[in-house]
Every structure is written in C-alpha cells, then in structure tokens.
Amino acid sequence: MEKLTILGAGTMGHSIALSAAWSGQTPTVYGINEQDVANADKGLAQKLAVMADNGLFDKNEAQEIRSRIRFTTSLEEAIQHATFILEVVPEKLQLKRELYKQLEGLVDPSAIIASNTSGFKPSLLAEEMAHPGRFIVAHFWNPGHLIPLVEVVNGEQTEVETTKRTMALLKLMNKKPILLNKELPGFIGNRLQYALFREAQALLDAGAASKEDIDAAVTYSIGRRLPVTGPLMTADMGGLDVFSAISNYLFEELSDDQRSGEILSQLVEQRKLGDKTGEGFYNWEPEVSEEINRKREQTLIQFLKNDLEQEG
Ligand SMILES: NC(=O)c1ccc[n+]([C@@H]2O[C@H](COP(=O)([O-])OP(=O)(O)OC[C@H]3O[C@@H](n4cnc5c(N)ncnc54)[C@H](O)[C@@H]3O)[C@@H](O)[C@H]2O)c1
Known part of the structure; x- marks a missing residue:
C-alpha cells in the first residue's frame, strides 16, 4: 500500500484526506501553521458529522476514520516515509514548482509527486524537476470527499509506472479516476x-x-x-x-x-x-x-x- 502524504490542509487537502481515510488509508497532512491545521481539523469534524448523520457510517466509524489522519506543520516530518505525495497548495505556478524542487531534495526518486492543480498542464508544472518521470496530475473535485471523479493527466515525461500506481491508489480510495490521452489546460x-x-x-x-x-x-x-x-x-x-x-x-x-x-x-x-x-x-x-x-x-x-x- 502507498504511504500517502497530502501537502496542503485547505479546502481540498483536508477533504481528500477524509476520502483517503474513509477507504482505510492513513494519510499524513501537512499544514503551514497551527491555525491552518486547526481549521482543517474543524472542517473534518463537521464533514464526518454530516456523513454520519446521513447514514454513510456510524459515529464510531467516524471516529476511527478521523484517527487515521495525522496532521503536521513540519514538511520534513510529513514526507519522511511517503511513497505518494499529493500537492494541494494554492494555484500558483512558481510556488508549486519551488515545492517540487524542495521535495526532490528530500525524498527518494521512487516517491510519486502528484498535483491537484485545477488546470496547469503537468509538463509545465514539472519543467524544473530533476525526475519528471515521477510527476503526474491527479485532479480531485470539490468537495473532495463526496465527488468521485479524479482526472489523471500525464506530462510528456511521466513514467508508465507512475500512472499505474496513481490509478491503483485512486481506485483503492473508491474514486472514479479517468486517464486523459493528452494534456490540455483545464483537462476535461x-x-x-x-x-x-x-x-x-x-x-x-x-x-x-x-x-x-x-x-x-x-x-x-x-x-x-x-x-x-x-x-x-x-x-x-x-x-x-x-x-x-x-x-x-x-x-x-x-x-x-x-x-x-x-x-x-x-x-x-x-x-x-x-x-x-x-x-x-x-x-x-x-x-x-x-x-x-x-x-x-x-x-x-x-x-x-x-x-x-x-x-x-
Ligand atoms: N477549491 C476548489 O474548489 C478546488 C477544486 C479542485 C482543485 N483545486 C486546486 O487545489 C489546490 C488547493 O486549492 P484549495 O482550494 O484547497 O486552496 P486553499 O487555499 O483552501 O488551501 C491551500 C493550502 O495550501 C497550504 N499552503 C498555503 N500557502 C502555502 C505556501 N505558501 N506554501 C505551501 N503550502 C501552502 C495550506 O495548507 C493551505 O491551507 C489548488 O491547486 C487548486 O487549484 C481547488
């Protein structure tokens, strides 16, 4: 099983973490500061309560799901054992590129780096990476815990293994991934x-x-x-x-x-x-x-x- 780390605890980050934990994964979520993490934690509690109230699971299961998610404000700690890193930080090209460079200095080349970008082409995002073969787009939809679609988009240099592992993880998360044949801004x-x-x-x-x-x-x-x-x-x-x-x-x-x-x-x-x-x-x-x-x-x-x- 992949060891999933989600970088970003905002609107999408914490709801994707919830989706992963619901399917039995134990994601680590990185937030930039304590306030960011507290907001995410509050968001999780609200979402779990609504899901339980609407009969998706009972209150005990809701607690179990919550206990599978670990938050941290240390980037190094977040990615320490990660085999699959999902980047969910703001939609700013240079911010994302800088983060990938930083990550590549810290994790093994076999770890996948995926982006939840809303529309940047993966080749554009991966332009400054040392190992673009490990990079892919996995675009979840808001709210990430309730919408099944995830658009998977390869860059020019994405390796076959990266795509296979991404599709496998998303299926394990009970998502409905679609794999695009070509990269287009905005995807489908x-x-x-x-x-x-x-x-x-x-x-x-x-x-x-x-x-x-x-x-x-x-x-x-x-x-x-x-x-x-x-x-x-x-x-x-x-x-x-x-x-x-x-x-x-x-x-x-x-x-x-x-x-x-x-x-x-x-x-x-x-x-x-x-x-x-x-x-x-x-x-x-x-x-x-x-x-x-x-x-x-x-x-x-x-x-x-x-x-x-x-x-x-
Ligand atoms: N909100 C949506 O409807 C939606 C839907 C699909 C995809 N997306 C994409 O998901 C990504 C995140 O969007 P969001 O709506 O969750 O954003 P958001 O602003 O709610 O959350 C972003 C999170 O990224 C982290 N962050 C903030 N500044 C950072 C920095 N300088 N460096 C590192 N981390 C930082 C924080 O944890 C913050 O909570 C974007 O690429 C966005 O385009 C958003």
Whole structure:
C-alpha cells in the first residue's frame, strides 16, 4: 500500500484526506501553521458529522476514520516515509514548482509527486524537476470527499509506472479516476464546466433571463439528466441527426468571449466573491448559506449512497 502524504490542509487537502481515510488509508497532512491545521481539523469534524448523520457510517466509524489522519506543520516530518505525495497548495505556478524542487531534495526518486492543480498542464508544472518521470496530475473535485471523479493527466515525461500506481491508489480510495490521452489546460471537467459558465454569463450580461431562471434552466433540465448520461450519450439518446442540425445553426450564436463577463468582473472588483464574502451573484446570508450548503451536501451523499448500492 502507498504511504500517502497530502501537502496542503485547505479546502481540498483536508477533504481528500477524509476520502483517503474513509477507504482505510492513513494519510499524513501537512499544514503551514497551527491555525491552518486547526481549521482543517474543524472542517473534518463537521464533514464526518454530516456523513454520519446521513447514514454513510456510524459515529464510531467516524471516529476511527478521523484517527487515521495525522496532521503536521513540519514538511520534513510529513514526507519522511511517503511513497505518494499529493500537492494541494494554492494555484500558483512558481510556488508549486519551488515545492517540487524542495521535495526532490528530500525524498527518494521512487516517491510519486502528484498535483491537484485545477488546470496547469503537468509538463509545465514539472519543467524544473530533476525526475519528471515521477510527476503526474491527479485532479480531485470539490468537495473532495463526496465527488468521485479524479482526472489523471500525464506530462510528456511521466513514467508508465507512475500512472499505474496513481490509478491503483485512486481506485483503492473508491474514486472514479479517468486517464486523459493528452494534456490540455483545464483537462476535461473544467473545460466543460467553463463552457457552460461562459454561456451562462453571456446570457446574464445580455439580460436574457434572471440569474434564478438561468440557473433553473440547468438544474431542472440538463442537470437532471447529466448525473445519468453525459453529453455524448445524451446526444445518442436524442438522435445524432437532431443534435447535429442544432449544432450547425446554434454554435455560431454561442458566446466566444475570451474574458470574464461584465457582471462577473464588476462583482469581483467590488470584492463580492460569493458565499465566502456574503454576496456574489446571490445574497449569502449565513442562514441561506447554511441551508444551501446542507442541501447540496445531502444530495451529493445520496448520489454516493446510490453508487455504493449499485456496486453492492
Ligand atoms: N477549491 C476548489 O474548489 C478546488 C477544486 C479542485 C482543485 N483545486 C486546486 O487545489 C489546490 C488547493 O486549492 P484549495 O482550494 O484547497 O486552496 P486553499 O487555499 O483552501 O488551501 C491551500 C493550502 O495550501 C497550504 N499552503 C498555503 N500557502 C502555502 C505556501 N505558501 N506554501 C505551501 N503550502 C501552502 C495550506 O495548507 C493551505 O491551507 C489548488 O491547486 C487548486 O487549484 C481547488
């Protein structure tokens, strides 16, 4: 079994650790300081409680899962016995590259270094590494303990063994890894997500409908089908002649904006950043935030329960 170390205890770091521990791994998590670790610990407790309340496991098991996760604020200690290091630090190219250089001076070349980057190409991240063959991208989705997909992306020099070990670890974590055939910025999931987000922004900027109705047009239509059939299978079921005919007149009408839309840019300028600042496209009063987050978490847990049931 790989000895997993997760570098970064933030939004993704601690939720991925939870996912690993739930599957029986004993991850070590590095946080930059005591406050960082305390936040992660609090986040873990909240997530475990919600998972237990929703019947994924009982309270005793929740405690056992928590006891498998070890935190440290010492980088050296975190990676001491690691065979698989998952980097989950902020999305800054040079910060990540410097960290890999530091790690390579400390760990054996057989240890894998994987990045949870949201979209940097692995070859770009590994450019300054002495052993790029051990480097790979493993892109988890937020919340990392509830979303099954992990996108695995090889760089130009990633060794076959690195890919094999990464896929094996992710399967052991009960994730649904997909291996891309080529490296592309944004991989697959974010390219699809941002194609939808670009069009949603363009519709909002054009005043085509209210934000509520634009969101409803997704959640009550394609959103209902997408958990069952992806866009290509959906087209097969609708008839490819129909989907092709529509593509042929509609594509030229769709947004090809190269930057964030007007409304989004204004909101960001005003530091209205969504849930975390209390206002974004929507108002996020604490009670509203709590309710929507709970509803989303419960729905994601229900999906996971369905997966577990179907897999027997
Ligand atoms: N948040 C998301 O929705 C999401 C989803 C998928 C992938 N990602 C990717 O995961 C990575 C981490 O994102 P996040 O949202 O968890 O970030 P975050 O800011 O919540 O956490 C980052 C963590 O990295 C560590 N850290 C912070 N500064 C550091 C430094 N200077 N040196 C070393 N470690 C440092 C800390 O432990 C911190 O908690 C990014 O590459 C991001 O693009 C994020």
